[in-house]
Amino acid sequence: MRVPLIALDARVAGARPHGIARYTRGLLAALARDPGPFRIRVLARADAPADWAPDVERASVPPYSLREQWEIPRRIRRAGASLYHSTTFTAPLACPVPSILTIYDLTPISHYGARRPIHLAYYQTIVRAAARRAAFVVTVSHTSAAEIERRLGVDRRRIAVISPGIDADAIERAIGSGSAPRPEGFTVVAVGGRLPHKNLRTAIEGFEEFARSDPERRRLKILGEIDPAGRAALARTRAQIEVKGPLPDPAFYREIASADSFVFPSLAEGFGLPPIEAMACGVPVIASRAGALPETLGGAALLFDPRDPEALAGLLRRVAADPGLRRDLAARGRLRARSFSWAEAAAATHALYARVLAL
Numbered sequence: 001m002r003v004p005l006i007a008l009d010a011r012v013a014g015a016r017p018h019g020i021a022r023y024t025r026g027l028l029a030a031l032a033r034d035p036g037p038f039r040i041r042v043l044a045r046a047d048a049p050a051d052w053a054p055d056v057e058r059a060s061v062p063p064y065s066l067r068e069q070w071e072i073p074r075r076i077r078r079a080g081a082s083l084y085h086s087t088t089f090t091a092p093l094a095c096p097v098p099s100i101l102t103i104y105d106l107t108p109i110s111h112y113g114a115r116r117p118i119h120l121a122y123y124q125t126i127v128r129a130a131a132r133r134a135a136f137v138v139t140v141s142h143t144s145a146a147e148i149e150r151r152l153g154v155d156r157r158r159i160a161v162i163s164p165g166i167d168a169d170a171i172e173r174a175i176g177s178g179s180a181p182r183p184e185g186f187t188v189v190a191v192g193g194r195l196p197h198k199n200l201r202t203a204i205e206g207f208e209e210f211a212r213s214d215p216e217r218r219r220l221k222i223l224g225e226i227d228p229a230g231r232a233a234l235a236r237t238r239a240q241i242e243v244k245g246p247l248p249d250p251a252f253y254r255e256i257a258s259a260d261s262f263v264f265p266s267l268a269e270g271f272g273l274p275p276i277e278a279m280a281c282g283v284p285v286i287a288s289r290a291g292a293l294p295e296t297l298g299g300a301a302l303l304f305d306p307r308d309p310e311a312l313a314g315l316l317r318r319v320a321a322d323p324g325l326r327r328d329l330a331a332r333g334r335l336r337a338r339s340f341s342w343a344e345a346a347a348a349t350h351a352l353y354a355r356v357l358a359l
Contacts, residue, residue: 004357007081007097009043009072010052011063012088019193019273020104023140023164024087027349028052030165030342036350041079043072063088064122070094082357085349091130098356101134103127105144105270105291106151111197128152135356136160138349140271143292160352163296164273165342167249171280174253182258185217186320189259189283191274192224199288199306200230202265206312208239210320215239218320223247223255257281260326261319264288265306272296276340279333284326286315300336301329 010028013021031040032053042053046060057079061071072092076084084091085100109123131137131152137159139145145159188210190203200222211218219240226234226243234241244255256262262278262285269291278285279300287293288306297303302319304311319326 003037003039004082004353005039005041005080006353007041007043007076007079007084008053009059009084009086009088009091010048011043011045011059011061013045013048020087022273023104023271025052026164026167026342027087027345029167030346031349034343034346034350036346036353038350038353041081043075064090064126068092083353085353086130090127091134093126093129093133095133098135099130099133100136100138100352100356101131102138103131103144103148103152104140105268106147107195107197107268107270109151110147111195111268134158136352138162138352140164141292141295143295144270160348162345162348162352163340164271165340165345166273166277166280166337167342168280168337170249171253171277174250175257175281185214185219186261187259188218188220188261188263188316189256189278190220190222190263190265192222192226192230194225194227196227196229197267198224198227198230199265199267200226201233202306202309202312203263204230204233204237204239204241205309206265206316207241207263208237209309209313210316211239221255221259223252253277253281256283259283261286261316263312263316264293265304265312266290266293267306269293269296275301276337280337282330282334284319284329285333286312286319298336298339300332 010024013024041055043059044056046058061068069092073094073096077096081097084095084097087102089103091099091101108119131154137154140163142161145161148154149156188207192198192200207220222243224246256278262283264275264287266288267290272293275285275287285301287301289303290306302315304315
C-alpha cells in the first residue's frame with residue numbers, strides 16, 4: 001500500500017527564533033519522531049537547520065511572494081504529494097492537492113492593518129481565499145478560531161484547534177545544567193519582540209514603578225528583540241534593566257529559571273508560548289489578559305490590563321511580598337504546562353491528515 005506523502009511547507013521558519021518559527025520547529029520535531037502512517041517532506045528555507053526532518057527540500061521561494069503561486073504547486077506535483085500543509089499562513093490558490101492551512105493568529109490584521117495597508121490587503125485577499133479553499137484551517141486556540149471564523153469567513157466546522165506543546169525534556173536539561181546566576185533581591189524576566197504588540201513599554205514602565213521602593217535590589221532582564229516603543233522606554237528609565245537579546249533555547253530557559261517572576265505584557269496573542277515555558281521552568285507568571293492568554297494560561301497566572309503599567313507594578317509588589325503566592329503560582333504553573341505536549345499535537349495532526357485523506 002502506498003504511504004501518503006505530506007508536503008509540509010515550513011518556509012515561514014528560518015534562523016530567527018520568532019514565535020511562529022518556534023511553533024513550526026516544535027511541530028516538525030514531533031512529526032519527525034512520530035510521522036504516523038505518513039511520509040513527511042518539509043519545504044524549508046535555505047537557512048533552515050539541516051536536522052529539522054529526515055526529508056527536507058530546500059525551497060528558495062520567499063513566502064508570500066507571487067512566485068510561490070506557481071513554484072510551490074510545481075514542487076507538490078513533482079513530489080507526488082497527497083496533501084499540502086502550510087504553516088506559512090497561506091497556500092497557493094491553485095493547489096493541486098487538498099490543503100491544510102495553519103493560521104496562528106490574525107495579529108497582522110487586528111494590530112497592523114491600518115499601518116500596513118499592503119499587509120491588510122494581502123490577508124483580505126490571498127489569505128482569506130486560501131483559508132476558504134483549504135480542507136481545514138489549523139489554529140492554536142479557540143480564541144483564534146473564533147477570530148478566523150469572524151474575520152476570514154471560514155466555517156467553524158473546518159477549523160481545527162491544535163495547541164502547541166513544550167519540550168519539557170529540553171527545559172529540564174537546560175535547567176539541570178545550571179541556571180543563570182541568581183542575584184540577591186528580586187529579578188523579573190520579560191520577553192520582547194520586534195513588533196509593537198509585544199508591548200515591552202508596559203513591562204519597562206511597570207517594572208520601574210515597582211522598583212522605586214528598592215531600586216538596588218530589583219532587576220529586570222529582557223530576552224529577545226525590542227520594539228521601537230520599548231527602546232524609547234528603555235532610554236528614559238533609570239531602573240536596573242539588562243537586555244540579553246535573542247538567545248538559543250537552553251540559555252533562554254536558564255534565564256527564565258533564574259527569575260523570581262516572569263512578565264508577559266502582550267497586546268495580542270493567538271496562544272502565548274513563552275509564559276507556558278516559564279511555567280514549566282517553575283517561575284510565577286504575570287501576564288496580559290489580552291487575546292488568547294486567559295485561555296492558554298488557564299487560571300495559573302496573575303493577569304492585568306496590558307495598557308496599565310501601574311496594574312503590573314501592583315501585581316509585582318504582591319508577588320514580591322508573598323512567598324506563599326509565589327509557591328502557589330509556581331505549582332499551578334507547572335501543572336498547567338503539563339497540559340501542552342508536542343506528542344499530542346503530532347497525534348492530532350496525524351488525525352487531521354487522515355480525515356482529509358479519508359484514510
